[in-house]
Amino acid sequence: DAGVIQSPRHEVTEMGQEVTLRCKPISGHNSLFWYRQTMMRGLELLIYFNNNVPIDDSGMPEDRFSAKMPNASFSTLKIQPSEPRDSAVYFCASSLEWNTEAFFGQGTRLTVV
Amino acid sequence: TQLLEQSPQFLSIQEGENLTVYCNSSSVFSSLQWYRQEPGEGPVLLVTVVTGGEVKKLKRLTFQFGDARKDSSLHITAAQPGDTGLYLCAGAMSRNQGGKLIFGQGTELSVKP
Numbered sequence: 043d044a045g046v047i048q049s050p051r052h053e054v055t056e057m058g059q060e061v062t063l064r065c066k067p068i069s070g071h072n073s074l075f076w077y078r079q080t081m082m083r084g085l086e087l088l089i090y091f092n093n094n095v096p097i098d099d100s101g102m103p104e105d106r107f108s109a110k111m112p113n114a115s116f117s118t119l120k121i122q123p124s125e126p127r128d129s130a131v132y133f134c135a136s137s138l139e140w141n142t143e144a145f146f147g148q149g150t151r152l153t154v155v
Numbered sequence: 156t157q158l159l160e161q162s163p164q165f166l167s168i169q170e171g172e173n174l175t176v177y178c179n180s181s182s183v184f185s186s187l188q189w190y191r192q193e194p195g196e197g198p199v200l201l202v203t204v205v206t207g208g209e210v211k212k213l214k215r216l217t218f219q220f221g222d223a224r225k226d227s228s229l230h231i232t233a234a235q236p237g238d239t240g241l242y243l244c245a246g247a248m249s250r251n252q253g254g255k256l257i258f259g260q261g262t263e264l265s266v267k268p
Contacts, residue, residue, distance in 0.1 A: 084260035090254070133197050142203075144256055146197025
């Protein structure tokens with residue numbers, strides 16, 4: 043298996059633009075997580091899906107952020123409109139079950155100017 | 156609110172020294188995972204501890220889970236420059252607490268030759 047695949051690896055966009063981050067989890071994994079990592083706040087959980095259903099989105103910063111998982115092999119995280127303070131590395135991770143090892147993608151480095 | 160407090164945040168030591176990283180919480184976790192992250196990559200699992208009081212060893216690394224399953228420690232013996240990196244603890248919440256995986260802020264370790 044190729045592991046968790048995220049795209050794009052890097053994204054630079056202007057303030058106010060819509061940004062869509064993509065994730066393909068490992069086949070057969072039931073849980074999918076979206077995290078945001080910054081120097082100041084570390085690795086923050088944004089949203090967690092189990093069997094394609096959002097279980098906990100309490101970490102989503104505000105209404106500008108939304109996430110979907112239309113099927114077991116694909117998820118998106120959308121920011122609209124983007125702001126400079128959204129600049130961070132966004133990670134997607136998947137795990138076989140809710141409390142087993144999380145496998146991370148390589149992340150998307152987002153810069154909003 | 157940081158559910159998992161990790162300390163210290165930064166640690167710079169000489170090769171051959173020992174060190175301990177702590178991970179503390181007021182919450183009980185079903186398991187506690189330790190990850191290591193290299194620059195430009197996602198975190199990679201080192202070990203999972205599940206039982207209160209459990210001790211696991213991985214070469215020069217010793218991991219301990221507190222009796223009450225609220226805290227954990229990572230001890231490195233005779234640190235080497237190759238141990239340099241970001242170490243993260245992560246707690247898996249129980250199913251009825253949402254089943255999510257939350258991370259501490261990380262410990263940036265630098266081992267100088």
